Amino acid sequence: EAQVTQNPRYLITVTGKKLTVTCSQNMNHEYMSWYRQDPGLGLRQIYYSMNVEVTDKGDVPEGYKVSRKEKRNFPLILESPSPNQTSLYFCASSSPRGGYGYTFGSGTRLTVV
Amino acid sequence: DAKTTQPTSMDCAEGRAANLPCNHSTISGNEYVYWYRQIHSQGPQYIIHGLKNNETNEMASLIITEDRKSSTLILPHATLRDTAVYYCIAFSGNTGKLIFGQGTTLQVKP
Numbered sequence: 001e002a003q004v005t006q007n008p009r010y011l012i013t014v015t016g017k018k019l020t021v022t023c024s025q026n027m028n029h030e031y032m033s034w035y036r037q038d039p040g041l042g043l044r045q046i047y048y049s050m051n052v053e054v055t056d057k058g059d060v061p062e063g064y065k066v067s068r069k070e071k072r073n074f075p076l077i078l079e080s081p082s083p084n085q086t087s088l089y090f091c092a093s094s095s096p097r098g099g100y101g102y103t104f105g106s107g108t109r110l111t112v113v
Numbered sequence: 114d115a116k117t118t119q120p121t122s123m124d125c126a127e128g129r130a131a132n133l134p135c136n137h138s139t140i141s142g143n144e145y146v147y148w149y150r151q152i153h154s155q156g157p158q159y160i161i162h163g164l165k166n167n168e169t170n171e172m173a174s175l176i177i178t179e180d181r182k183s184s185t186l187i188l189p190h191a192t193l194r195d196t197a198v199y200y201c202i203a204f205s206g207n208t209g210k211l212i213f214g215q216g217t218t219l220q221v222k223p
Binding site for chain 1: 145147149151154155156157158159162200204206208210211212213214215216
């Protein structure tokens with residue numbers, strides 16, 4: 001089944017403890033992206049990647065890092081999480097071959113205390 | 114990327130067609146109109162996209178005006194499961210930036 005898989009689905013962590021949210025897609029998509037969703041602020045893009053080793057900042061990149069060493073994986077790294085990064089996170093992927101329609105993962109609900 | 118404007122909320126009776134409008138008066142020639150929806154806190158779901166011509170798939174139809182300044186997403190026979198937030202987005206494949214607005218909350222009522 002074509003899908004974007006995020007892990008974990010739920011995570012509670014403490015301020016300052018480094019964490020990684022993994023994202024993997026099995027559709028051979030070139031484009032991948034991370035979003036966060038907060039009440040009243042909607043979906044905001046954190047980082048995106050148009051191919052391996054190519055990443056760019058979205059609208060809210062502060063406090064996050066990403067890497068794209070392989071086509072299928074696009075992990076989101078929080079080096080020193082803070083409570084204002086408590087949010088619902090979505091990973092997505094797409095391809096020009098598929099008309100750029102993004103497929104989204106099921107989400108990761110992160111709480112930083 | 115062009116800004117899109119959508120009504121905040123709409124209601125539709127179950128079984129009737131739901132017509133969701135979107136204005137994108139500053140859309141550029143290489144930007145497509147994309148529609149996504151999000152049910153509760155699930156990941157957004159791609160519905161349909163188009164450039165100039167009207168498009169139809171198993172989920173919906175997309176009508177784009179000739180001047181491309183607005184479009185309408187049509188769900189031909191809305192069901193309760195179509196209750197969701199619907200996002201209209203102008204997107205160019207030249208960049209990876211897919212920017213979501215506030216969307217339209219569609220409530221399908223029995």
